[in-house]
Amino acid sequence: MHEKMLAAVVYGMGDLRVEEWNKPVCIEKSILVKVKSCCICGTDVRIYRKGDYRAQYPVIVGHEIAGEIVEVAQGVEGYRVGERVCVAPGHGCGECRICRKGYPNVCTNPHPSLGYKLNGGFAEYIAVPEHILRLGFVNKIPDGLDYNQAALSEIIACCLNAQENVEVQEEDTVLIMGCGPAGIIQAILSKYFGAKRVIVTQRSLGRLLRAKKLFPDVIDRIIASGEEELYDEVMKETNGEGVDVVIVCAPSREAQELATTLVAPRGRVNFFGGLPKDDCIDRIDANRLHYKEYTISGASSSLPRNNREALRLLDERIIDPDKFITETFPLSEIHKGFELIDTRNCIKVVINP
Numbered sequence: 553m554h555e556k557m558l559a560a561v562v563y564g565m566g567d568l569r570v571e572e573w574n575k576p577v578c579i580e581k582s583i584l585v586k587v588k589s590c591c592i593c594g595t596d597v598r599i600y601r602k603g604d605y606r607a608q609y610p611v612i613v614g615h616e617i618a619g620e621i622v623e624v625a626q627g628v629e630g631y632r633v634g635e636r637v638c639v640a641p642g643h644g645c646g647e648c649r650i651c652r653k654g655y656p657n658v659c660t661n662p663h664p665s666l667g668y669k670l671n672g673g674f675a676e677y678i679a680v681p682e683h684i685l686r687l688g689f690v691n692k693i694p695d696g697l698d699y700n701q702a703a704l705s706e707i708i709a710c711c712l713n714a715q716e717n718v719e720v721q722e723e724d725t726v727l728i729m730g731c732g733p734a735g736i737i738q739a740i741l742s743k744y745f746g747a748k749r750v751i752v753t754q755r756s757l758g759r760l761l762r763a764k765k766l767f768p769d770v771i772d773r774i775i776a777s778g779e780e781e782l783y784d785e786v787m788k789e790t791n792g793e794g795v796d797v798v799i800v801c802a803p804s805r806e807a808q809e810l811a812t813t814l815v816a817p818r819g820r821v822n823f824f825g826g827l828p829k830d831d832c833i834d835r836i837d838a839n840r841l842h843y844k845e846y847t848i849s850g851a852s853s854s855l856p857r858n859n860r861e862a863l864r865l866l867d868e869r870i871i872d873p874d875k876f877i878t879e880t881f882p883l884s885e886i887h888k889g890f891e892l893i894d895t896r897n898c899i900k901v902v903i904n905p
Contacts, residue, residue, distance in 0.1 A: 554574040554575065555574070555575040556572045556573065556575060557675055558570065558572065558883055558884070558905065559573035559671075559675035559676070560886045560903075561573060561610045562607070563609055565600075565601070565603035566600070566601065568890070570887075575676070580626075581628060581682035582628070582679050583624050583625065583631055584621070584678075585619040585621055585637065585678050585679075586619050586621075586677055587619040587673050587674075587678055588620060588904065589617075589618045589703040589904055590615075590616055590617050590673035590674055591703045591706070591707070591901065591902050592614075592616075592889050592903065593614075593615065593707065594734075595615070596674075600613065601890075607669065608668065611669065612675050614666075614672040614673035614674035615666045615672050615706065616673070616705075617638065617703065618638050618699040618700075618703040619637065619678070620635070628685065636702070637690050637692055637693060638690070638863065639666075639689065640684070640689040640690075640705075641667060641672075641684070642656055642683070642687045642854075642856065643656070643665040643666075644683070645659050646687050654855070666684075673905075674883060674886060674903055676905045688856030689856055691859050694863055694864075694866075694867040696867045697867055697873070699904075700877055701873035704873050704900065705862035706854070706859065706862070708741075708865060708871060710851065710853055710858070712854065713853065713854045713858050714851035715745060716858075718797055720745040720797055721746055721796075722746035723746070724742070724748060725747070725789070726747045726796065726799065727752075727753065727798045728750065729753055729798065729801060730801030731759040731760050732759070732801065733876060734801045735754070735801040736752075736763050736766075739770050740770050741871075742797070742799075743770050744865075747797070749789075750770060752764075754802065756778055759896060760774040767875070773789060783814065786814050794813075794815050795815060796816055797819060798815050798820075798822070799821075799822045799824055800822065800825055801824045804827075805832070808834050809835060809836065812846070812848070815846045816846070818844070819846045819847075820846065820849065821849070822848075823850050876899045878898035878899050879898060880901070881904070882903070883903055883905040886903050889903055
């Protein structure tokens with residue numbers, strides 16, 4: 553007989569059930585982690601609310617994981633029972649040419665990802681696969697962070713990956729499109745890396761006002777594009793040049809296309825948010841790209857070093873975790889967490905299994 557645990561399982565679009573599930577076994581070369589905290593991510597919302605072609609149902613979602621090691625398989629070195637760790641969803645094989653170059657996040661032969669095809673963190677326990685350990689995606693939590701705070705490190709790590717790709721520099725004016733958790737983190741990181749001015753935009757005003765109130769030293773200007781003409785306002789802010797950097801955190805084709813009109817000559821655009829499979833083709837003016845010599849980059853997941861850096865930024869309060877955590881819920885009430893996110897009247901919601 554399998555031991556049982558409580559888990560939140562998505563069976564299909566709109567079908568999330570909290571139920572007993574088989575407790576995972578600590579197989580060879582793995583560790584078993586008692587999940588203490590797991591944040592709800594926009595990806596989790598999409599898999600549950602809208603469906604995702606990359607998910608394999610039924611699946612336990614959740615990939616922003618902090619917990620305690622309760623079992624270590626024989627032969628695994630560097631980890632011990634009782635240690636507090638964060639587990640990131642590194643899906644690289646570690647063996648292909650791209651992984652060997654140090655970029656397992658864009659592996660050409662990836663393993664299934666946590667919360668998509670491998671069971672994730674909205675459960676009492678998770679067995680961490682061998683490749684996640686081997687690649688360095690399990691990191692010890694600094695003493696100064698509790699589990700809820702540490703669980704924020706995964707989304708920060710993903711934002712750090714984007715920052716590396718877009719190379720925010722001193723004196724840059726940066727435009728962040730989208731004011732969800734990732735957009736706010738990108739604003740903070742942009743200032744941390746030297747940006748002179750940070751503008752944040754999205755259609756509705758409410759989230760922008762909340763973010764501006766919480767982070768007045770980070771966000772210099774907000775633009776509600778549903779009420780103001782974004783292009784005109786950006787040009788006013790930049791003497792008609794456009795911004796040096798645009799980071800598109802909104803999962804919107806229109807936002808990505810608009811970003812390419814707002815960037816200054818020799819500027820940089822990063823597509824941080826992914827698009828739906830059925831609406832993922834952008835129309836970009838190639839002549840503008842040619843004559844303005846701007847660059848476009850993507851950002852997919854994170855690297856091991858990004859996760860370690862994220863924990864440091866949280867521990868040193870360069871990013872204050874307590875400003876991000878709006879509410880916590882026990883696993884049995886995870887539906888309330890998703891309902892709160894639906895209202896958009898929150899930043900991050902944490903589930904405590």
